[in-house]
Amino acid sequence: MAPKKPPCLPSLLLPLLTLLLPQADTRSFIVDRENDRFLLDGAPFRYVSGSLHYFRVPRVLWADRLLKMRMSGLNAVQFYVPWNYHEPEPGVYNFNGSRDLTAFLNEASIADLLVILRPGPYICAEWEMGGLPAWLLQKPEIQLRTSDPDFLAAVDSWFKVLLPKLYPWLYHNGGNIISIQVENEYGSYKACDFTYMRHLAGLFRALLGDRILLFTTDGPEGLKCGSLQGLYTTVDFGPADNMTEIFALLRKYEPHGPLVNSEYYTGWLDYWGQNHSTRSISAVTKGLENMLKLGASVNMYMFHGGTNFGYWNGADEKGRFLPITTSYDYDAPISEAGDPTPKLFALRNVISKDGYLLSFLDILCPHGPIRSILPMTFEAVKQDHGFMLYRTYLTHTVSEPTQLWVPNNGVHDRAYVMVDGVFQGVLERNMKHQLFLMGKMGAKLDILLENMGRLSFGSNSSDFKGLLEPPVLGQTALTQWLMFPLKVDKLVKWWFPLPLLRSSHAQAPSGPTFYSTTFSILGEGGDTFLFLPGWTKGQVWINGFNLGRYWTRQGPQQTLYVPRPLLFSRGALNKITLLELENVPSEPQIQFLDRPILNSTLHKTYIYSLSADTQSPSEPMELSGH
C-alpha cells in the first residue's frame, strides 16, 4: 500500500534527513557481490519481471493487467516514465488520471509486484521522441542527451519535480521501487558524453539518497559508453541472441553481482507498412529457462504492450523514416486487449518449474505464514473473520487409514482437510463424524479452517476461532504449524473470470476451489435470488461484494438474496466468484430465480426445474434424504 509519507521538507533535505534518522526498519534491496545475487531484506532474491507501460493502458485497466502479470508468476513490474507525458509545456505538470504515477505504483503494490522504474530522461520505447518533450526543440541548437546546459537545465527542472515523488515509494522507505535506471541504452547513442551521465547519476543520488540501487541498461554493443562507475550494469537481448556471449561480456563490467537482462524481448515492435512482428513461444520460453537456470534476474519486454493512443507513437530510422504503429501489441504474453495468450501460459510453466509460480497463498497471504509449534487461533494472528489455512508436514508415514481428530471439540468451526492437496473430508465443531487419512512422511497436511460466526448469545461469548488444540493423527499430536491468515476478499476483488462450467466427463475437483465467471442482464433487471443446485457449501461474491455463505446441502435456505443495486444491467458484465469448500456437481450451474427458497428441510436434496412459463421453480421434487 502507499508507503508512509515523509515529512514535507524541501526535496533536497529529505535524503539528508533520512541519513540522519535511524532506519525505522530493515527493508533493503541490495547487490550481494560475494554470491552474485540480490538480497531482499537480507534474503537471496531474484526478480522475474515484466514490462507494462501505464501510459499505454487506460487507468481503469491497470489493476486487471497487473494482476494478470502477478498470476503469471511475476514478482516485479518494470516501466518507464515518459517526460513528455507529464510536462506538456515547460513548467506545466500533469500527474492526473492515466498520468497518475503514484496511483499506478499503488496498483502495483496492491498486485503485490515490486517495481523497477526507468524515468529516463530518454526512454526510447517506440514512444514519441523517446519520451523527450518536443518543446525542447524550440531551442533548435539544443544537443539532446548531452551535457548541453540548455538540455541539462530542462532535465534538472523535470527531475526535481519527479524524483521527490518517487522518494517515499523507494523500497527501503516502505514502498515497492527496488531499483531505478539512469537514462536508457545510452551506449547506443552517438554522443557518448560521460559528463552527462555523471550529471544524471549525481542528480539521482542527490534527490533519491544513496540506498536505492541505480542501474544502466545497454545492448552488448553499448556497454562501453552506457555503463558508469557507481551504477549497476545490466544488458538487454532477445531469444535469438547468444546469452552466453552477452553475459560473458557483461562480466567485464560487472565481474560480481547478479546477471541481469533488463529487456528480454518476448516479441517486437511494428512499423506501418511492414509485417506484424512475432517471436516464437518455444524460442522465448527456452531463453527464459536458460537465464533462470543461471540464476539471472530477468525483465521480459513487453509482458503487456498496450496501445499508442493519440499521437504518442514514436518512429525509427532505418535508411528511411519508419513510424511505429498505434498497436503496441508486441506479440506480448498479454495481448493488447488484455487477453492471456498461449505465450503467457508457456512462460508461466517455465516460471513455475523454477518454483516461482505463485500459489494462491502468495496472493491470499502476501505477508507469508506465521510459524508456531502449536496451532494458533484466528484471534492470536489477528484474523477476525473468514478462513485460515493451517499447514504441517507428516513426520512419519501413515500407511493405514488413521483417524485425524482434535481434542476437546477444538475445531472452531469447520475444517476442510487435504493431504498433498487432495481433499480428505471435513471435521466439524460438535460433530462426532470421524475422518481417516493416510500419507507418506513429509506429506503436506493442510487444514482450511472456516469461522462460521462467533456466539452472539449464550454462556460464553469468548468464542475463539480456529484450531483450539493441536490435531491428533492416531495417537500423535501434530506440531510445527504454519498459519496462513487468508485475505480472500482482497483476491476476489481482482480475480479475472475463469470458466465456470467444466466438460461433463471431467471430474469436478473436490475440496476448497474457486470458481468465477461473468454474466449480463439484458434488461433493467431487479432483485433476484441466487440458486446453486447441487453445490455443497461456500462463500459467494458478486462484483466484489461478499454476498455471504451458501450451504445448499444443509438448507433450509437454498437461495441467497441478490439486491438489484449490486448488479450492472443493460448488457454490462457482472462477475460472480464462488469459493466452494466441498463438492460441486460435474456440471456446476448457477441460477437466478425470481423468488427465494428458504424452507427446504435438512438433509434432503431438491431438484428445482424452471417451469417454462414463469421461469420460476416448480414445486420441489423431494428426493431421498441422506
Ligand SMILES: CCCCNC(=S)N1C[C@H](O)[C@@H](O)[C@@H](O)[C@H]1CO
Ligand atoms: C529497431 C531499433 C529499436 C530500438 N529499440 C530497442 S532495441 N529497444 C530497447 C529500448 O531500450 C526499448 O525502449 C525499446 O525501444 C526496445 C525495442 O522495443
